[in-house]
Amino acid sequence: MPEYNELITRIYEVLQPFVKAEVELTEDSELVTELGLTSLQVMSLIEHIEDDFDISVPLNILPDIRTLRDLANQLVKLT
Amino acid sequence: MSLFDKFKPIIDIRSELDSLGIMPFGAVTEKILSPTEAIVNGHEVILAGTNNYLGLTFDPECIAAAKTAIEEQGTGTTGSRMANGTFAEHVRLEQELAGFFDKQYAIVFSTxxxxxxxxxxxxxGPGDVIVxxxxxxASLYDGVRLSGAEVIRFRHSDAADLxxxxxxxxxxxxxxxxxxxxxxxxLGDRAPLREFVEVKRRYGxxxxxxxxxxxxxxxxxxxGLAEQEGVEDDVDFIVGTFSKSLGAIGGYCVSNHPQLDAIRFATRSYIFTASPSPSVIASTRAALRLLQERPGLRKQLWDNARQLYSxxxxxxxxxxxxxxxxxAVTVEDRDRAIxxxxxxxxxxxxxxxxxxxASPGNNSLLRCSVSAAHTSEQIDRILAAFATLDKQASLAASDNA
Structure with a gap:
């Protein structure tokens, strides 16, 4: 069962191609307002992580996810 | 901050289009000439985006049935199916839909x-799962959000992901x-329904x-597709609309599950809205009969589809x-699509x-839908219009057009 640190590291890896090289990703980075991800890119990110950890992320939790920390915390609950 | 802030992106694109004199959303059909011709925003056009697949909107039998219903039953039911809005014809249409689909139960909805x-x-509902x-x-997304169930999406038409x-x-x-x-x-693509059914048989x-x-x-x-793929017995509920191939407005659900009749009385979009008007029910019944009596319409539709596609x-x-x-023609550049x-x-x-x-992915679409009522010559005219398009054009260029 992956822990928070493993999840946040994997999120950084998957997310890097979506953002500009000079952007430094932190747990406080906001997916849409700060990193500028479109809803399609957010879904693509989530699909990567679903495959990696063999989980399904319900759409219901997406409104509660603003930052990468929020995402990792939600994933901890699902794994 | 105000309530209106969230509408700014819509307001911005609308004013951009207005300044260019282009009105793609809410184009006005000023005069409808036939199932396939109209005057839209001042231009006489071949209609290639109406979902009027069988071209039945002007069929004399459908029109006659609607006229008779108006004269005999009035313009509207003025009530819910659960109150005064169930007329004998609503029940007959449900029976006819069930018969057509070879199912035991059917519900007719207003849209x-x-x-x-x-x-x-x-x-x-809450505690359940929707995949x-x-x-x-969008109507399905709206519904699942209202359901309270846990909602999981799978990659489009990907049976392995399901x-x-x-x-x-x-x-x-x-x-x-x-x-x-x-x-x-x-995009007009078909679901791999047989593969989906195989997965459902394995898992439930x-x-x-x-x-x-x-x-x-x-x-x-x-x-529909369930019949074509030979998997109708594995599909628990089929839903659909009267507003496309049947040329009216309204919707339906058919099933062999006896609980459908109870589900009817739990479905808020069935209860808290007026039932379909008598003329709508009458023309839909006529169109459903014609769909069965005239298989040639289907053949013509596919001939036209092949001609436009190729x-x-x-x-x-x-x-x-x-x-x-x-x-659907995919156009990567939004401005060029406009x-x-x-x-x-x-x-x-x-x-x-x-x-x-509204389109899948990041691309825009010029979405055409063909009708059995299109003539081959009309399809050629649609193609001739596409042939005039400047492949290098963009919205900026239109400023000087």
């Missing part, structure tokens, strides 16, 4: 949106609704298929993955302009 949204929001195709129609999602559910599969469509409305769950764009088009009797391909446009009554839409209108062809997020 297709009410049918798909209503069934998606009611069949599963849906990622490219599902399988993974169902496997992960474990015992929760017994409380799971799977939602897919027959023909997808934007109930399956609902939205056949809005496949009723009258697929299967020996025109019942013609656009020959002109070098990027069309959908397979021949279908929905023929410019082309306007050019097509001026050249005598009305098509639908679809931009993200």
């Amino acid at each position: 297709g949106y009410a049918a798909t949204m209503g069934m998606a929001s009611t069949l599963a 849906m195709d990622a490219d599902s129609h 399988e993974k999602r169902l496997r992960r559910l474990g015992e929760r599969i017994s409380n799971t609704l799977i939602i897919v469509e027959g023909i997808y409305s934007m 769950g109930l399956l609902m298929v939205d056949e809005a764009h496949s009723l009258g088009m697929l299967g020996e009797h025109g019942r 013609g656009l391909q020959e002109l070098g446009f990027q069309v959908g993955p397979e021949v279908s009554p929905v023929v 410019f082309w839409w306007n050019q097509l209108l001026q050249q005598g062809a009305y098509v639908n302009l679809v931009m993200p997020p």
